[in-house]
Amino acid sequence: MSELNVQIKSKEKSYPIFINNENLENLRTSILTFIKNNNYIIIFSRKVYKIYGKILNFPKDKIFILKDGENEKNKKNLDKILNFALSKKLTRQDYIIAIGGGVVGDISGFAASIYMRGINFIQVPTTLLACTDSSVGGKTAINTDFGKNLIGTFYQPKAVFINVNFLKTLDERQFKSGLGEVVKYGFIEKSCHSNQEFNLINFLVENHDKILSKNILTLMGLIEICINLKISVVGQDEKESGLRKILNLGHTYAHAIETLTKYKKYTHGECVVNGILFALKIAAKLEKIDKEYKFLCEDLINKFEFTHIPNFDINKIIKIMQSDKKATANEIIFILPCSYARVEEEKFTPDTLKEII
Numbered sequence: 603m604s605e606l607n608v609q610i611k612s613k614e615k616s617y618p619i620f621i622n623n624e625n626l627e628n629l630r631t632s633i634l635t636f637i638k639n640n641n642y643i644i645i646f647s648r649k650v651y652k653i654y655g656k657i658l659n660f661p662k663d664k665i666f667i668l669k670d671g672e673n674e675k676n677k678k679n680l681d682k683i684l685n686f687a688l689s690k691k692l693t694r695q696d697y698i699i700a701i702g703g704g705v706v707g708d709i710s711g712f713a714a715s716i717y718m719r720g721i722n723f724i725q726v727p728t729t730l731l732a733c734t735d736s737s738v739g740g741k742t743a744i745n746t747d748f749g750k751n752l753i754g755t756f757y758q759p760k761a762v763f764i765n766v767n768f769l770k771t772l773d774e775r776q777f778k779s780g781l782g783e784v785v786k787y788g789f790i791e792k793s794c795h796s797n798q799e800f801n802l803i804n805f806l807v808e809n810h811d812k813i814l815s816k817n818i819l820t821l822m823g824l825i826e827i828c829i830n831l832k833i834s835v836v837g838q839d840e841k842e843s844g845l846r847k848i849l850n851l852g853h854t855y856a857h858a859i860e861t862l863t864k865y866k867k868y869t870h871g872e873c874v875v876n877g878i879l880f881a882l883k884i885a886a887k888l889e890k891i892d893k894e895y896k897f898l899c900e901d902l903i904n905k906f907e908f909t910h911i912p913n914f915d916i917n918k919i920i921k922i923m924q925s926d927k928k929a930t931a932n933e934i935i936f937i938l939p940c941s942y943a944r945v946e947e948e949k950f951t952p953d954t955l956k957e958i959i
């Protein structure tokens with residue numbers, strides 16, 4: 603078991619991240635001990651509840667089940683979660699606990715942030731993507747017809763409980779989706795300004811087989827590296843006024859594909875990998891990176907055999923990119939690779955972007 607700490611500048615927002623592979627039957631006790639005698643509700647994703655409801659054994663009257671899928675991260679469900687919390691008479695000392703992937707984590711975190719102007723929140727990530735990325739850092743959101751994550755808050759949890767055993771039941775597609783964000787950390791590592799060096803790119807190359815066969819200790823090591831990198835970034839820039847933008851490598855293009863395909867066809871991680879390939883292409887065309895590095899990155903991505911996503915009409919993509927919350931009236935913002943494991947921000951007008959592509 604290891605415990606990492608997120609150090610946000612204002613101390614009251616700092617929180618522990620417990621990473622272990624203990625028996626899942628112990629998880630309920632660990633959480634209840636942490637929240638002491640306070641009241642709580644649990645938001646489960648449907649699939650996770652089906653598989654783990656019995657083992658975790660939380661009282662049924664405290665459980666809200668969210669249907670699966672990105673489309674469930676919406677206003678209607680937000681309203682239902684808030685009403686559920688109200689019906690259970692939760693006060694600000696109480697807790698909303700999310701058990702599931704990034705979808706459950708994002709919508710529950712948002713609900714927690716606005717319920718009585720902010721109630722305690724705990725993340726229990728159960729997908730690789732949520733374990734390595736979305737459960738830490740405090741970004742919460744729901745989607746709208748106008749685009750992804752357009753309504754949300756920065757709201758840090760009180761604790762994150764990561765138990766790697768959850769990953770055993772994750773299907774291959776969702777597992778690889780999480781690897782999409784993991785690979786991203788490899789390509790941004792040196793820009794994270796962590797005081798530790800992990801060389802994640804090498805780790806991914808050397809442990810490729812063990813990762814794909816879900817070796818538990820390798821996965822714990824991998825999660826620790828990614829979380830350490832995220833902690834380093836979020837600790838320096840909680841609200842994305844500067845450094846945190848690097849976490850968006852691959853995301854400008856990814857969000858456009860997700861919006862264009864109505865969040866139904868591809869997973870978030872699959873779109874991120876595609877977005878990284880797109881960013882590598884632009885970076886190479888602008889001669890920010892040499893051919894060797896582009897090849898190394900593409901080779902690593904190919905090794906994990908991510909789902910292939912076809913090219914989309916670039917005019918449609920650019921139009922959606924312009925409504926991204928990070929874009930300004932006439933500028934689309936990209937995070938681009940610039941040297942080994944380093945990235946930097948670049949802004950393009952839609953016309954320049956079309957020319958480059």
Ligand SMILES: NC(=O)c1ccc[n+]([C@@H]2O[C@H](COP(=O)([O-])OP(=O)(O)OC[C@H]3O[C@@H](n4cnc5c(N)ncnc54)[C@H](O)[C@@H]3O)[C@@H](O)[C@H]2O)c1
Nearest residue numbers: 647649650670703704705728729731736741768771772870
């Ligand atoms: N807040 C952030 O910083 C941040 C960062 C990255 C991504 N995200 C968001 O995360 C979301 C994607 O998260 P995700 O990839 O975890 O998808 P997800 O939450 O949709 O989960 C994927 C599927 O796996 C199932 N599942 C979860 N755990 C399981 C388990 N242990 N065994 C079997 N099935 C399991 C879920 O029920 C769901 O059907 C997107 O909405 C994305 O925008 C947020």
